[in-house]
Amino acid sequence: MKHSRSEELYSEALKYIPGGVNSPVRSFNSVGISPIFAQKAHGSRITDVDGNEYIDYICSWGPLMLGHSPEELSKGITDMISKGISYGIATEIEVEMAKMIVEAYPAIDQVRMVNSGTEATMSALRVARGYTGRNKILKFEGCYHGHSDGLLVKSGSGTITFGVPTSPGVPADVVKNTLVCKYNDIDELRQIFKEQGEDIAAVIVETVSGNMGVVPGKKEFIEALREICDEYKTVLIFDEVITGFRLAYDSSIGYFGVKPDMVCFGKIIGAGMPVGAYGGRKEIMDVVSPVGPVYQAGTLSGNPLAMYLGKKNLEYLRDNQDLYTELDRKAEKLANGIKENLKKLNLNYTVNRAGSLVCLFFAEGPIENYDDAIKCDIEKYNAYFKEMLDMNILIGPSQYEAMFLSKAHSDEDIENTIKCNYEALKKVHNL
Template sequence: MNTERSEHLFEQAKKSIPGGVNSPVRAFKAVGGNPLFISRAEGPYVFDEDGNRFIELINSWGPMVLGHNHPEVREAVIKAMEKGTSFGAPTAMEVEIAELIVNMVPSVEKVRMVNSGTEATMSAIRVARGYTGKEKFIKFEGNYHGHGDSFLIAAGSGAVTMGNPDSPGVTRGTAKDTLLAPYNDLDKVRLLVEANRDEIAAIILEPVAGNMGCVLPEPGFLEGLRKICDNEGIVLIFDEVMTGFRLAPGGAQELLGVTPDITTMGKIIGGGMPVGAYGGRKEIMEYVSPQGPVYQAGTLSGNPIAMAAGLAMLKHLSQNPAVYTRLENTGKTLVGGIQSTLERLGLPYTINALGSMYSLFFTDQKVRNFQDAQTCDTALFGQYFNSMLKQGIYLAPSQYESLFLSTALEQEHLDKILDANEVALKKL
């Protein structure tokens, strides 16, 4: 596989961009080698600058649920661009997409558009604090909520200790209000709540984790969090930036039957354009400026191009429920095939999957939290990744990222993925 053009671009990029990339996971550090520079994408494929074609299972980290460059989204963007690219003023599309989100997502009665998932989670925490008058919040190890200071916190020495900054530039003063618990561990959450009674504004989590690989909530976990929040006057926040509109029209909360107080969204609501949103119960969202005292602003929020792409995407999903049946069947076919290969080869690796999200973990442990995920052989995953890449299958370049499927995948693509998977696993 010729990658000469990508290699040249990476060397050039490192002279003007930190690390040569604009987001760390793109650098391929976790899998070895250098990143491929993508020139275009269509349906289930991406094409790099050297002309190599790959069946792709990242789908822009989730939003391309209909595959790349879907004609309905593309045409909506072109039509919107003919009217202008940015106004910094209200548009009719903002109202239309807000109403559609309210109708689709169980928890959302009012919604505020922002420009990224990070903005959405930062804002959700601020609103929860303003609404409750409390300052601390609980997050879970292995859940990623963007690069806001409050979220880049490593675990402390025990359940009742405060966290420590996980990145230079994050102050200890910020860290003191962030409490950590293991994912799927209600007992640790109860301990944190008891030790910090009447001080916790919110509990935030990915209802289905995608940033330590795909990790599912165990039965009763989300329900238990809902009960704790109800009993203690804590705001429950679901970060559905990845899962929103992907696992069901109303996201993971619809699929799993647990309704949070606030939901953060992104990716799919912009049809792949940079966009985010947070929404929730009316009485909480009315604390947001200019209606309420909690200030949050974004000059270019609700950008007309992003709104046009997102509206086209959400209309398609809301009007075509068969999309989710197809995604479910595609996931079952692919994951079932990988599992059969593992059993046939006698390999003990673990697969977690739900709908159109899945991860193959290179560990023989059940993966139910970040500690379990860290038992994976990441070097082995790197070998697997590169073998798949050489066979024309583009995976997320990290063991700790979920893969995302799209409706653009046909049986012929699944057959190629499964054939490449068997070859890659036999080489390990």
């Protein structure tokens, strides 16, 4: 397979963009090859600048529930553009979008639009601190909540510890109030709250982690979070940037049966446009400017193009909720097909799934937290990625990413992917 034009573009990009890309995962550094450059996409397929067509399981990292360039969303977009793409003052569609999100998510009364998932989580934590008057927050190792300073944190040398920065440029003083706990570990969670619970403003959690591979939160763990946060009057924040409107139309509430105090959205609520949002109960959101003293603003927040596409996306999902059943069936078919291939090849690897999110871990399971996930054989995964790419299957260029399914993925796509998975695994392991 030729990638000459992609390689030319990458060489040029390296001159003007750090690392040649505008987000690190696009660099393909972790799999040891130069990135491919997209030219166009439709349905379940993406075509690169060299004319290679792939079955796409990246799907813009999750927002493309209906696939690429769906007719259901594209109709009317030209008219929307002709009216103006940004105003700097309020629009009717912002109100319509906010109402739609609040009606879909039974835990919140109000929502504020922002421009990215990072902005949503950063803002939600500031609001939680302003609401509670406390400074500390608790996150879980392996859960990614964007690149704001206070969240670029890993656990330190102790089991229960203050966080330490994971990136240069983040002062230790900034993360000193960020506590880190093991995901899905209720005992460690209780111990942290026993020692420091009165000072913890908020707990932020991915109900299904999508950034250490797909690692679902155990139901009893999510329930324990709710119980403990109630006991200590701590704000429970669900980071649903990936899971929001993907697990179910009512998101993690429908999937786990647990309501948070606040929620962060992204991806799907913009249907692929840059967007984010955070929401909460009215008494919490009342601390946000201009009503309250906690400042947060954004010139392009509620951008009419993003609101238009996002609203159409949510309307489709609301009115066609059988899509979730169909996506679940497809994802189960893919996951079971990969499991059967592993069995045939006598490979003791692990497949995790949550709704339409699937991940093949190159490690023995169960994979329930960050410590489990980092046991993966990264070299084998990298070789596997390249084999799949050569067979026109595009998956995440990292072991620690999900495969995202969409309405556009056909049973034929999935069957082809399962066959390619078998051949790639066989070749990588010289079987």
